[in-house]
Amino acid sequence: MKVFKKRQTKVKSFFRSEDMELCQLLLHTDNAFDCLIELGHQGAVQFNNVYDEDRLLNNLYSKKVSQCYEYLRLVDNLHNMIVQMHVNEIFYPDVDRENRLREKDLAKYGDRLKRIHVEASAVTEHYYRLDHRRYRMMEHSFAITRANKYMTADMGSELLYSESTVMGLVQDATTTGAHHSQLNYMIGSIRADKFYSFELLLYRLCSFNLIIRFAEMPTPVYEFHHGQRPEKMRKFAILMMTSSTMLWPKVLKICGHYHVNIYDCPRSASEREEKVRELSQEILNVEKVLKEAELMRRQILEVAGQDLFIVRVNLRKALKVYDLMNRLRLVGGFEVPRYLLAEVYVPSSDVQEVRLILRNASRLSGGADREEATDDELDNMEEEEEEEKQDTTEKNKEKKQMQWEETEESEFQPDFQSDMTSRAILLKKTRMVNHMPPTYFRLNRFTRGFQNLIDAYGMADYKELNPAPYTIITFPFLFAVMFGDVGHGILLILFSLIMIWKHRAIEKYQIASTSENEILNILFAGRYIILLMGIFSVYMGIIYGIIMAKGFNLFGSSWSCRYNATTLSDPLIQLTLDSSDPNFYSGHPYPIGMDPVWAVVGQDSITTTNSLKMKMAIVLGISQMMFGLGLAAANCVLLKKKADLVLVVIPQAIFMTCLFCYLVFLILYKWLVFGGHKQTPYNSACAPNVLITFINMMLMKTEDPPENCLANMYPYERLLEYALVAIALCMIPILLAGKPLYLLRKRKKQEKERESRDLRPMRRQTIREMRSTMWYSTDDVSETSKQKSVDNEEEFEMSEIWIHSGIHTIETVLGSVSHTASYLRLWALSLAHDQLSDVLWHMVLNKGFSNNQPLYYSVPVLMASFYAWAILTVAILVMMEGLSAFLHTLRLHWVEFQSKFFGGAGESFKAFSFPPSNQRS
DSSP states (O other), X not given: OHHHHHHHXXXXXXXXXXXXXXXXXXXXXXXXXXXXXXXXXXXXXXXXXXXXXXXXXXXXXXXXXXHHHHHHHHHHXXXXXXXXXXXXXXXXXXXXXXXXXXXXXXXXXXXXXXXXXXHHHHHHHHHHHHHHHHHHHHHHHXXXXXXXXXXXXXXXXXXXXXXXXXXXXXXXXXXXXXXXXXXXXXXXXXXXXXXXXXXXXXXXXXXXXXXXXXXXXXXXXXXXXXXXXXXXXXXXXXXXXXXXXXXXXXXXXXXXXXXXEEEOOOSSHHHXXXXXXXXXXXXXXXXXXHHHHHHHHHHHHHHHHTTHHHHHHHHHHHHHHHHHHTTSEEEXXXXXXXXXXXXXXXXXGGHHHHXXXXXXXXXXXXXXXXXXXXXXXXXXXXXXXXXXXXXXXXXTTTTOOSXXXXXXXXGOOOOTTTOOOOOOEEEEOOSOOSSOOOBOOOOOHHHHHHHHHHXXXXXXXXXXXXXXXXXXXXXXXXXXHHHOOHHHXXXXXXXXXXXXXXXXXXXXXXXXXXXXXXHHHHHHHTHHHHHHXXXXXXXXXXXXXXXXXXXXXXXXXXXXXXXXXXXXHOTTSOOOOOTTSTTTBOSOOOSXXXXXXXXXXXXXXXXXXXXXXXXXXXXHHHHHHHXXXXXXXXXXXXXXXXXXXXXXXXXXXXXXXXXXXXXXXXXXXXXHHOOTTSOTTXXXXXXXXXXXXXXXXXXXXXXXXOTTSOSSSSTTHHHHHHHHHHHHHHHHHHHHHHHHHHHHHHHHHHXXXXXXXXXXXXXXXXXXXXXXXXXXXXXXXXXXXHHXXXXXXXHHHHHHHHHHHHHHHHHHHHHHHHHHHHTTHHHHHHHHHHHHHHHHIIIIIHHHHTOOSOHHHHHHHHHXXXXXXXXXXXXXXXXXXXXHHHHHHHHIXXXXXXXXXXXXXXXBOOOOOOOOOOTTO
């Protein structure tokens, strides 16, 4: 029985918002964190006004918030190291269910993170230092090698000085013996992008007294900076030679500004070769140490990667919880705070479950010694609270005013001496507040996509009818009217069924993906919408008799052609299919949809299908708008707005019925009474033009009928039309003045009641209900000034009400015409889709079928034409035309349908919850 009631509640909460309970939540500081963690996983509690800009923080948990930020910084650093080293970070898809966070776990997280981060940072820094040293030795070895080669073999081929001067200055110690040259030289390395400015500056400073030679290193090197990632760059090895030692201080100073690495260079060639061998051996030794350091670094990061994802997810949850706790009100004194107080909204059906969660969380955290409450105990508690609420309501019936009273949080002061338990407490509030409860609909995988379409326009008011249940049928049906084709509908069905069948794999992919695929997310969220659009497209394709732009004949056509070859060859004879001749038309309509003959009769096909689809669009549009007015009437009844029902909705319905519903009647009556196989005056020749008839009705004029035809479609037609127009015109003054006069009378009556009871004036309400006057009770304001301000406010509010009523009346009258015309897009897009399909068939695929070339040539042509036709069909007809039809259908629902009854100004239920964890968390 309980399961049945729960399912019944879920169904009701989809048509209208679920009942919301305003409660006060009292949390003990010892277990508040664990309770909020459990509430966040359940997602059934909304905290009111905690995230307002003017909300004062209690600063009790500011250090905890900073600590969580610091831990997350360490996690991000470790994650960057893991990504850099290409270490596998283990992903846990069930972390939200299997690895619930407790407050006592945060200290363990902190100690472990700090230890691993210190170890990883130390090993990484040691690795970078060794790698930096290796690159320096590689630069040193390359610079010495190039300098040795230059000074022993290539010294005379590229010098700026003449050969005799260089030979006198540049000499090797191995060949000079006791002769001492004045030539001094220096080697180093510099970044390639800085070399040319460095060379130019030295030339301007030293002129021809300094010779520079450079060579690019064969492989790029990495430059290491403290606290930053290594930077890959090109470098030049340079050799600087001069005969004057006076230049070296200036040169070294410039080298320091350009971050030139200076290395020592032995004087003799043998010493330089020995130095190169020593550097090569040191490089090999350093590379061995680097391998060991990299292995140790990888082992540390692999240990960190085993549960780093869990730590990161739980730390973000902890940060969100501590931030919320920092915004709650402290109760029990600031010096020794013991409780946190919050005002929350909870769905009525979840109150017991929330209490059970709070009780279990308190027990698991060690805060409550009592055992878990049973379901019977919770039911008894609920019944007692309901009885107490009813008693309180009955006692305060006479004291209620029309205003909403804002509840002050300071009124709730628990008795700390009598209630020493640390268990969380959830109490219902029986007093009314001045804000509307949030709107909450219970959804599943099927209904969530349709609800997203409605929420994109606006959230329904509390207890307002939800358009989503009706959109489940009307949205795919109107889409199919524009997209009707059996073949294209089957493609949509197959695509949606693949996503439904592979939904678990797609969900796992979305969770494990490191980047968000927005297109896949949109298509996957609307997979059931696409399925219904495909099903209805197949249905409308059967009605239209079209599959991939080609007609099909299931039951045999009711038309037949009796012309012989002689008649067909005579160019002077106009060929027509006479519906009044039994030889051409049997008189029995096609069982389902349109007769297949209309797909092959050329221009007559376009004329006939256009007329049918245009009238069908008008019938469907007016039917949906009248259904919207019916929902508006239901809204007024459910929300107890009798004035809106009598003075707004019913006049609108009468206006629409007298004019546009009568237009639908004319269309249906013409289809039923007149026909080509019927005798005069009910044959096709005497069938009146519905549009001309409707225009004559509005202009109140008549036209002479054709010969042997009736002047009216039915007896007393003109009299009825004049009466309908008169009734419709009478509704306009009611729409214009009915609601303002009612509000004025209602306010005067309330003012008399306040004067008789000597009560304080009510607060200002919205324009939709009552534009009351703002009264001021300041003692130092005179009675004359108070009365003057009241009169000005009353005049302003009444003028605003009249303006609003006038705008609404104009919108109703003109909107009824424009909205009806807007539904003609159903006809226009259906025609465009049909014609474009026909063009692709005849211009692309038919070229392959009509090819009379040899087989070795016609088969490749047919394959190419089919390939091109298939691609264009999917890309243009299914995707582009489907998207166009989708957007037009969305507009028809948002503007033409929902404007009749849907306000969309409510606030959604924003529960405190944690989003599902994924790789991007």
